[in-house]
Amino acid sequence: MTRDFSGESRTTQVDFDEFVKKAEAESQGLTKACCQFLRAWYWARTEEAAKKQSELTKSIGKRRVDELKEEVRALQKQTEAIVEEHLGGVNKLWWHRTLNGDPYYSAVEIDSALSFAAGRLGPILERYGYAPTDGRHNPWRVNGSATAESNYRLERTAWSDEMRAGLERYIELCRKAHQEKMKMDGIDRERTDAEAAALWDEE
Numbered sequence: 001m002t003r004d005f006s007g008e009s010r011t012t013q014v015d016f017d018e019f020v021k022k023a024e025a026e027s028q029g030l031t032k033a034c035c036q037f038l039r040a041w042y043w044a045r046t047e048e049a050a051k052k053q054s055e056l057t058k059s060i061g062k063r064r065v066d067e068l069k070e071e072v073r074a075l076q077k078q079t080e081a082i083v084e085e086h087l088g089g090v091n092k093l094w095w096h097r098t099l100n101g102d103p104y105y106s107a108v109e110i111d112s113a114l115s116f117a118a119g120r121l122g123p124i125l126e127r128y129g130y131a132p133t134d135g136r137h138n139p140w141r142v143n144g145s146a147t148a149e150s151n152y153r154l155e156r157t158a159w160s161d162e163m164r165a166g167l168e169r170y171i172e173l174c175r176k177a178h179q180e181k182m183k184m185d186g187i188d189r190e191r192t193d194a195e196a197a198a199l200w201d202e203e
Helices: 005-052 054-077 079-088 105-127 161-201
Strands: none
Touching: 005 054, 005 079, 005 105, 005 161, 054 079, 054 105, 079 105, 105 161
């Protein structure tokens, strides 16, 4: 009985397309969750810094504190655009859009992208004296030049539950899509081998 390579390939393609479709939905959900998290995080991190470094806060006075609040509120309004710039709109971060390499590398890339999105707060805090730029365990890397971006090492343990769960679902869907892709590649190789063998065997 002749093997139906085309039928196998079509079935596998359908499964692959479904996993990719679901992965895209998860990527959008994760991007939205990151927006919600960072919008709140910008304010919470600033409030924490102001209250923890009480002497500095007292020394700069109410006018400067109010100016700081206004800058952070303005940053919060830009959160969606910031996340889109660093995460949502960057196709190379998302395995299902490029199909390159191991899906698990997407998690590493997303971690890095979030650190730069969070880092947008750094220059603001630094202007008011709150963001130290040295220290071995300092999470901030604040850069003032136009060609270097600031970042904050945002550990995944600090993420919202929604973000962690969304990333886990996304990577699992990509893993399944990757398996189907490998299966399709295998079918194509076996079909080529079979066609070559048949050609050789022709009398």
